[in-house]
Amino acid sequence: MAAKTITLNLKIWRQAGAGASGRFEAYRLERLDTDMSFPEMLDVLNERLTLEGREPVAFDHDCREGICGMCGAVVDGIAHGPAKETTLCQLHLRHFQDGQTLTIEPFRAKAFPVVKDLVVDRSALDRVIQAGGFISVNTGSAPDANGIPVPQHKAEQAMDAAACIGCGACIASCPNAAAMLFVGAKISQLALLPQGELEREQRALAMVQAMDREGFGNCTNQRECEAVCPKGISIRNIARLNREFLRAAFIGEPLK
Amino acid sequence: MMKLDAKIPDGPLAGKWDRCRFESRLVSPANKRKFQVLVVGTGLAGASAAATLAELGYQVKAFCIQDSPRRAHSIAAQGGINAAKNYQNDGDSVFRLFYDTIKGGDFRAREANVYRLAQVSNNIIDQCVAQGVPFAREYGGTLANRSFGGAQVSRTFYARGQTGQQLLLGAYSAMMRQVAAGRVTLYPRREMMDLVLIDGKAKGIVCRNLVSGHIERYSGHAVVLATGGYGNVYFLSTNAMASNVTAAWRAYKRGAGFANPAFVQIHPTCIPVHGDYQSKLTLMSESLRNDGRVWVPGKTGDTRKPQDIPEAERDYYLERKYPSFGNLVPRDVASRNAKEVCDQGRGVGDTGLAVYLDFRDAIQRDGIEVILKKYGNLFQMYERITAQDPGSQPMMIYPAVHYAMGGLWVDYNLMGTIPGLFVLGEANFSDHGANRLGASALMQGLADGYFILPYTIGHYLAEAGAAALSTDDAAFAGVEEEAGRRIAALLKNRGTGKKGLETVDALHRRLGLLLWDHCGMARNREGLEKALALIPELRQEFWDRVAVPGSGQELNQSLERAGRVADFMEFAEIMVQDALAREESCGCHLRDESQTAEHEALRDDANFSHVAVWEYAGEGRPAVLHREPLAFENVTPSQRSYK
Amino acid sequence: MSWFTRTASSSLGKKYIMALTGLLLGGFLVVHAAGNTTIFFGRSVFLFYASHLHALGIAVAVAEVLLLALFLTHAITGLLLFVENRRARTSRYAVCSSAGGRTWGSATMPYTGMIILAFLFLHLVNFRFIDHGVTIADIVAAVLARPLYTVLYGAGLGALTLHVSHGFWSLFQSAGISHPKYDRFIRISAWLVCGLIITVFAAILLLLLVNSNQLS
């Protein structure tokens, strides 16, 4: 792994706090190892800013292996940057050219207010899950695990949907800031499993209602969400959401 | 003076948990809502506990550092979760899971705890399946299992390579249901700064609101810490960036005993370090060792490409030294041997700190399709990070810090030495002894949260009573003021124009290196004593020279990290002391002085069959060591041998 | 709110409305295109078709009202979605690029929709709200012989192509009809239907521009 290095020009969104107005600031980083990950590059920048007595760039991250869904920013107009099925923390600098200028912005959506710099508030997603993204089974009342057989292909499809890491890139990249892929993935996971059957209609109605309340946009089937999803979650899950909600609207008990 | 009473119920092993439940006092259903429980941490342990307590009717407040409880470090676990279901009909049983786990821990865990863990393991799988966790299935729709970490039976349940994620999302969703029901209140982006004791009992916590910077007080009838492990004390580890020791350390300084801090597991198959900028290490599942062969060049300083090194000049050192287990020796043995060959100068890669894990022979034998079917996603992950294809050239791996077996001491009821302080999951020391078996941390976290704490906490609460709570107590004010002072101290160099400041990460990296060198895979008196001398110096440097920009009244990630590193700087000392005091080799802990003639770890049951528990003795005074003796009535400790 | 209004006013409800009205409008387009193919066969066939259509009397009036309702529902719901979707992102990105999901059609739906609406006015003014003393064949021939109208109609047709190219696939997705078994079928038939309609209309435009005697 002979180290190759590049220089990058960064234009990063800086915003002091929720209500503050933001602007871009430019930084030049030289001799960056191309084996470095994106957050490691921001670390390098922040180390420098800190020693210069300036404010480092705030950005969310935790696992740095593409599973916690904490990281995320829009790089040159694309959520999580240019590499397919990759979170920002797994994006390595070898994807960029020497001397390239990158514009780095926070995820933008009305439902995701900026907290600071690249950090946004995604608690809306938690509230959508609260509305129905679960199976109501108290600890202790479960039957034997093999008492609920699940056909293998259904389990696989459910897992495909359950792979969602809740990063919010789908919303950030959607021209309408819609949350359908996120909601569709959860609805799908639970609709595909026999365990989810009992609450199927209530779940669809409640989660869509919560989603609308949070101020997400409407889906216009533009497929940007699927294109940026780091876990490759398919819009087939949105189709399933559409189906589930339609079914629930006509045959489900209305929400109280 | 600390008293260690493990409160293990009498009677035969298999009946202890039943007996404990029967003898525990109960809180009547109508009274449960009068109790407020604070749960710090929303990983597997915390989320499952919060959900279950709320289902029972308690009022719960749940805290976590991340912006959402779903992002706790547990999310990253890949391999799977053990249970004694014996669905494969291959000879598994509760007793066998118990035996494997206690043997895996090299006989440094309590029999009673581990047995209970094996007992409730089956309920965990039932619960998770009912929640909609999409475990792998056979064609017929029943659950699939795999054998993991060298176990002789297939008892590991898994959801692709994302088992931790799916289990956590299950627990998270159960907790979110309770949030909607109004019984759990969430406090994300909060960091517990300290524990508040009133009349010697844990009665509250003080947190920093990470967005506003405000110090907030919360009171509860009991405090549950499920704050994860402290592997990040080494700076580089497989843990998430925010994993820390702060909550546990603060509890320790308020009087909670800290058990076996030196027991840290180092995982053999991680992607090696490749630059100073590196911020964390990525685990590659150890299942790779089922087909990959580990080797290094026979000669030192061999810089040829791996393909150019002829078979005769390769040293398949694990196969050579351990003919019966070969590449499948336990984690600690594999890790230590990798270090040994690298120390001999036979390591590979740019840094010389890596060994090959070669799939050439497996690919020749089975064909690339078969190998890709088994390991395709791991190969992809490796290639994404290193830009090299393990299908055409050997992977490079190196050991990395992975899991903390040590943690706050708890009794059989999961209560620490402070009444009302319960500790769950990786944050406690309870079940893994000196070495954790693969796929058992997830099991333990969920056992603690779903099935143990909900019973044992009731006993405590019933006795302690639902006295009115208030955060106006002087104890809160005192603790809050201390927290404020610590923040001010961390910020004191800001804007002073002082020369020679260092960043938090730079100082943390130095601490990590120091520990890795002297309290890593193999330890000896000389190195440990050296570390003991160096740590206070480094700590002093930290406080003198740490550069933390910004203020305490805003989102300030440097300040957050600085606080955690400050605690690591103190914690490192008892870790090293513990390693020094344990003059035997056991599990992951190898003392150079305690080896067999063949250089294998030599346990000393006569002198060290105990849990080492450290008690805080005040600022500047050495911590006091207490010992909880371990008794083995149902299994006979044997010396491990993998020859 | 009743369950119906609640459903209809939800984000998904609006999608269903768009899908359903879109489907029906698509159906109208097919019929319209089919009817217009009579132009290819010259004046008499075209007039024969027109007179038979008008002979349906009241049915035509009813159909017109229904059609108007469809158009209005589709347009109003579309505008509502457009406004809501803009509101869902209060601050815009400085750099906007596609990760490969959107198509020209999908990205321009609201705009092509508005162009189609404008075009519709023109079209109605040209052919519907006119002095019916002259035969429809003469009117059509007169209007479409003028290059300006060819351009305007061409533009309308362009917008329609883009709109339908996305809309036809999209309505299936919105209705939840998606499965590996028939996904390709939906996509291909959507393109075919879209292609067919557009070809018919475009051919008429060109034919009438080039051959001013087609309808005489």
Ligand SMILES: Cc1cc2nc3c(=O)[nH]c(=O)nc-3n(C[C@H](O)[C@H](O)[C@H](O)COP(=O)(O)OP(=O)(O)OC[C@H]3O[C@@H](n4cnc5c(N)ncnc54)[C@H](O)[C@@H]3O)c2cc1C
């Ligand atoms: C890469 C990797 C793979 C693994 N694979 C496996 C596997 O296959 N099988 C297995 O059994 N185990 C595995 N493990 C181990 C296992 O994942 C962990 O031990 C386990 O998930 C720990 O869970 P926990 O609930 O105790 O803590 P964590 O999940 O670490 O959660 C800690 C929680 O505490 C919060 N917290 C911490 N400090 C504070 C504070 N001061 N204030 C407020 N909140 C705080 C955090 O925000 C978080 O919510 C793996 C570990 C790693 C790193």
Ligand code: FES
């Ligand atoms: S930091 Fe966890 S997904 Fe990127």
